[in-house]
Amino acid sequence: MQSCSRVLLLTCFSVLLIAPLMLPGCSPTPSSPRAIGQPPARAPSFVAWKSETVLEASHGDALRGLLLAKRCDHCHGSEGFSANANIPNLAGMERLAFWKEMEDFASGKRNSEVMSSIAAPLTRQDSADLAAYYSMLPTAADPLDRQAFPQAATPAAQSASAGRLIVLGDVGRGIPPCQACHGPVGFKTGAPSLAAQNADYVLRQLRDFASGARANDINMPMRSIAGLLTEEERQALAGYYGSGLGRLPASAVLPK
Amino acid sequence: MSGEAIGARRARARTAVLQMLIVLLIVGTPLAMTRFYEFDSPLWRALMGHRRVDPETLHLQGEFVENNLGTAREADGSYTLRMIAQQYMFVPHCVRIPAGVPVHLRLTSADGAHALTIVGLDFLLKAAPTSVTQATLRIAHAGVFPMPCAEFCGPGHLAMNARLEVVPAERFQNLQPTDRVNCAVP
């Protein structure tokens, strides 16, 4: 009985001890002052990375994807490398990024006349299957194939400035390094690898993000970044990725 | 062994176990508190009066949809500034507020833990997924301040740096109730 009361006492003490520790952590979430006056929501994309969506988008059937992909070949290439530098390469593209772009084309959140009409009749499952197939294609292009990638090497000075942005970003302007979201260092959900992407396409996307013509990035990372880049930097970055340098560790092109 | 001895032993064992539990409580609770910002259970939220904000659907619903971010003017003349922290940037990445007036900064995170600081001012506001953190800013003088993230959040953390422009109150634009202002492009 005596030990029991001692335990009770100890418990009381410890609770008293812990209570003040908890207080500074309690940042109450005050409810929003008001909801009136809030403009109607404008959604950049209807895709949200809930766990069930991630599951749905990443568990496609690659074999079914292979069959569906027949009608994509004449633009995106039979190996996922297109013959026209203005059309994106799809070989090795991350499944989630692929799936999201298809959904956005279908919903009109990403504008493209050709792709919207192609994506609209496809089901979510079709897109997941296509994503599974394209994500498995090797990112090293067959040199005998008709393809635009890789393009001519960019001048060393340009690739050095692009390399710096890719590895370090720009702390002063608040531009995070591309490789933290586009790989190889880190991948943000829904961000595709750019290592085997065509220069013309990358440049057009960067310009479209900057002008707002493409506005389907969730929470606007790319609209913000592309808007902070100068036109020379956009060209240098596009040239860097388009010439295949993105497949090397970027430190290889940084000045020593 | 006599029944009495067994009883005494049992009692000792019980006390030992209870004391161990208490030590665990004392050591474990503060440790759990350091993870406070990731702490998320319906009971805890009810106790603390938190409303959950869903980090995956910030762009679809609620007060953090992209066209509600930035500075808004309230009916009572005060200002509210809403921002999202995410790997590896704050959005809007450039915000503008009037000088000398209280501005309620409301912040949430789309992914992990971040912390918004303002260089030159003694200011830090943590950002956490599922909850909103709020602090009131009242900056007397106009100026431009960098707003770096002070919580390591991954390989892009060092460049996570937004910009705060404080403009004289009389030069700050007259905002209608549905207007939101920032200095980010586009």
Ligand SMILES: [Cu+2]
């Ligand atoms: Cu951060």
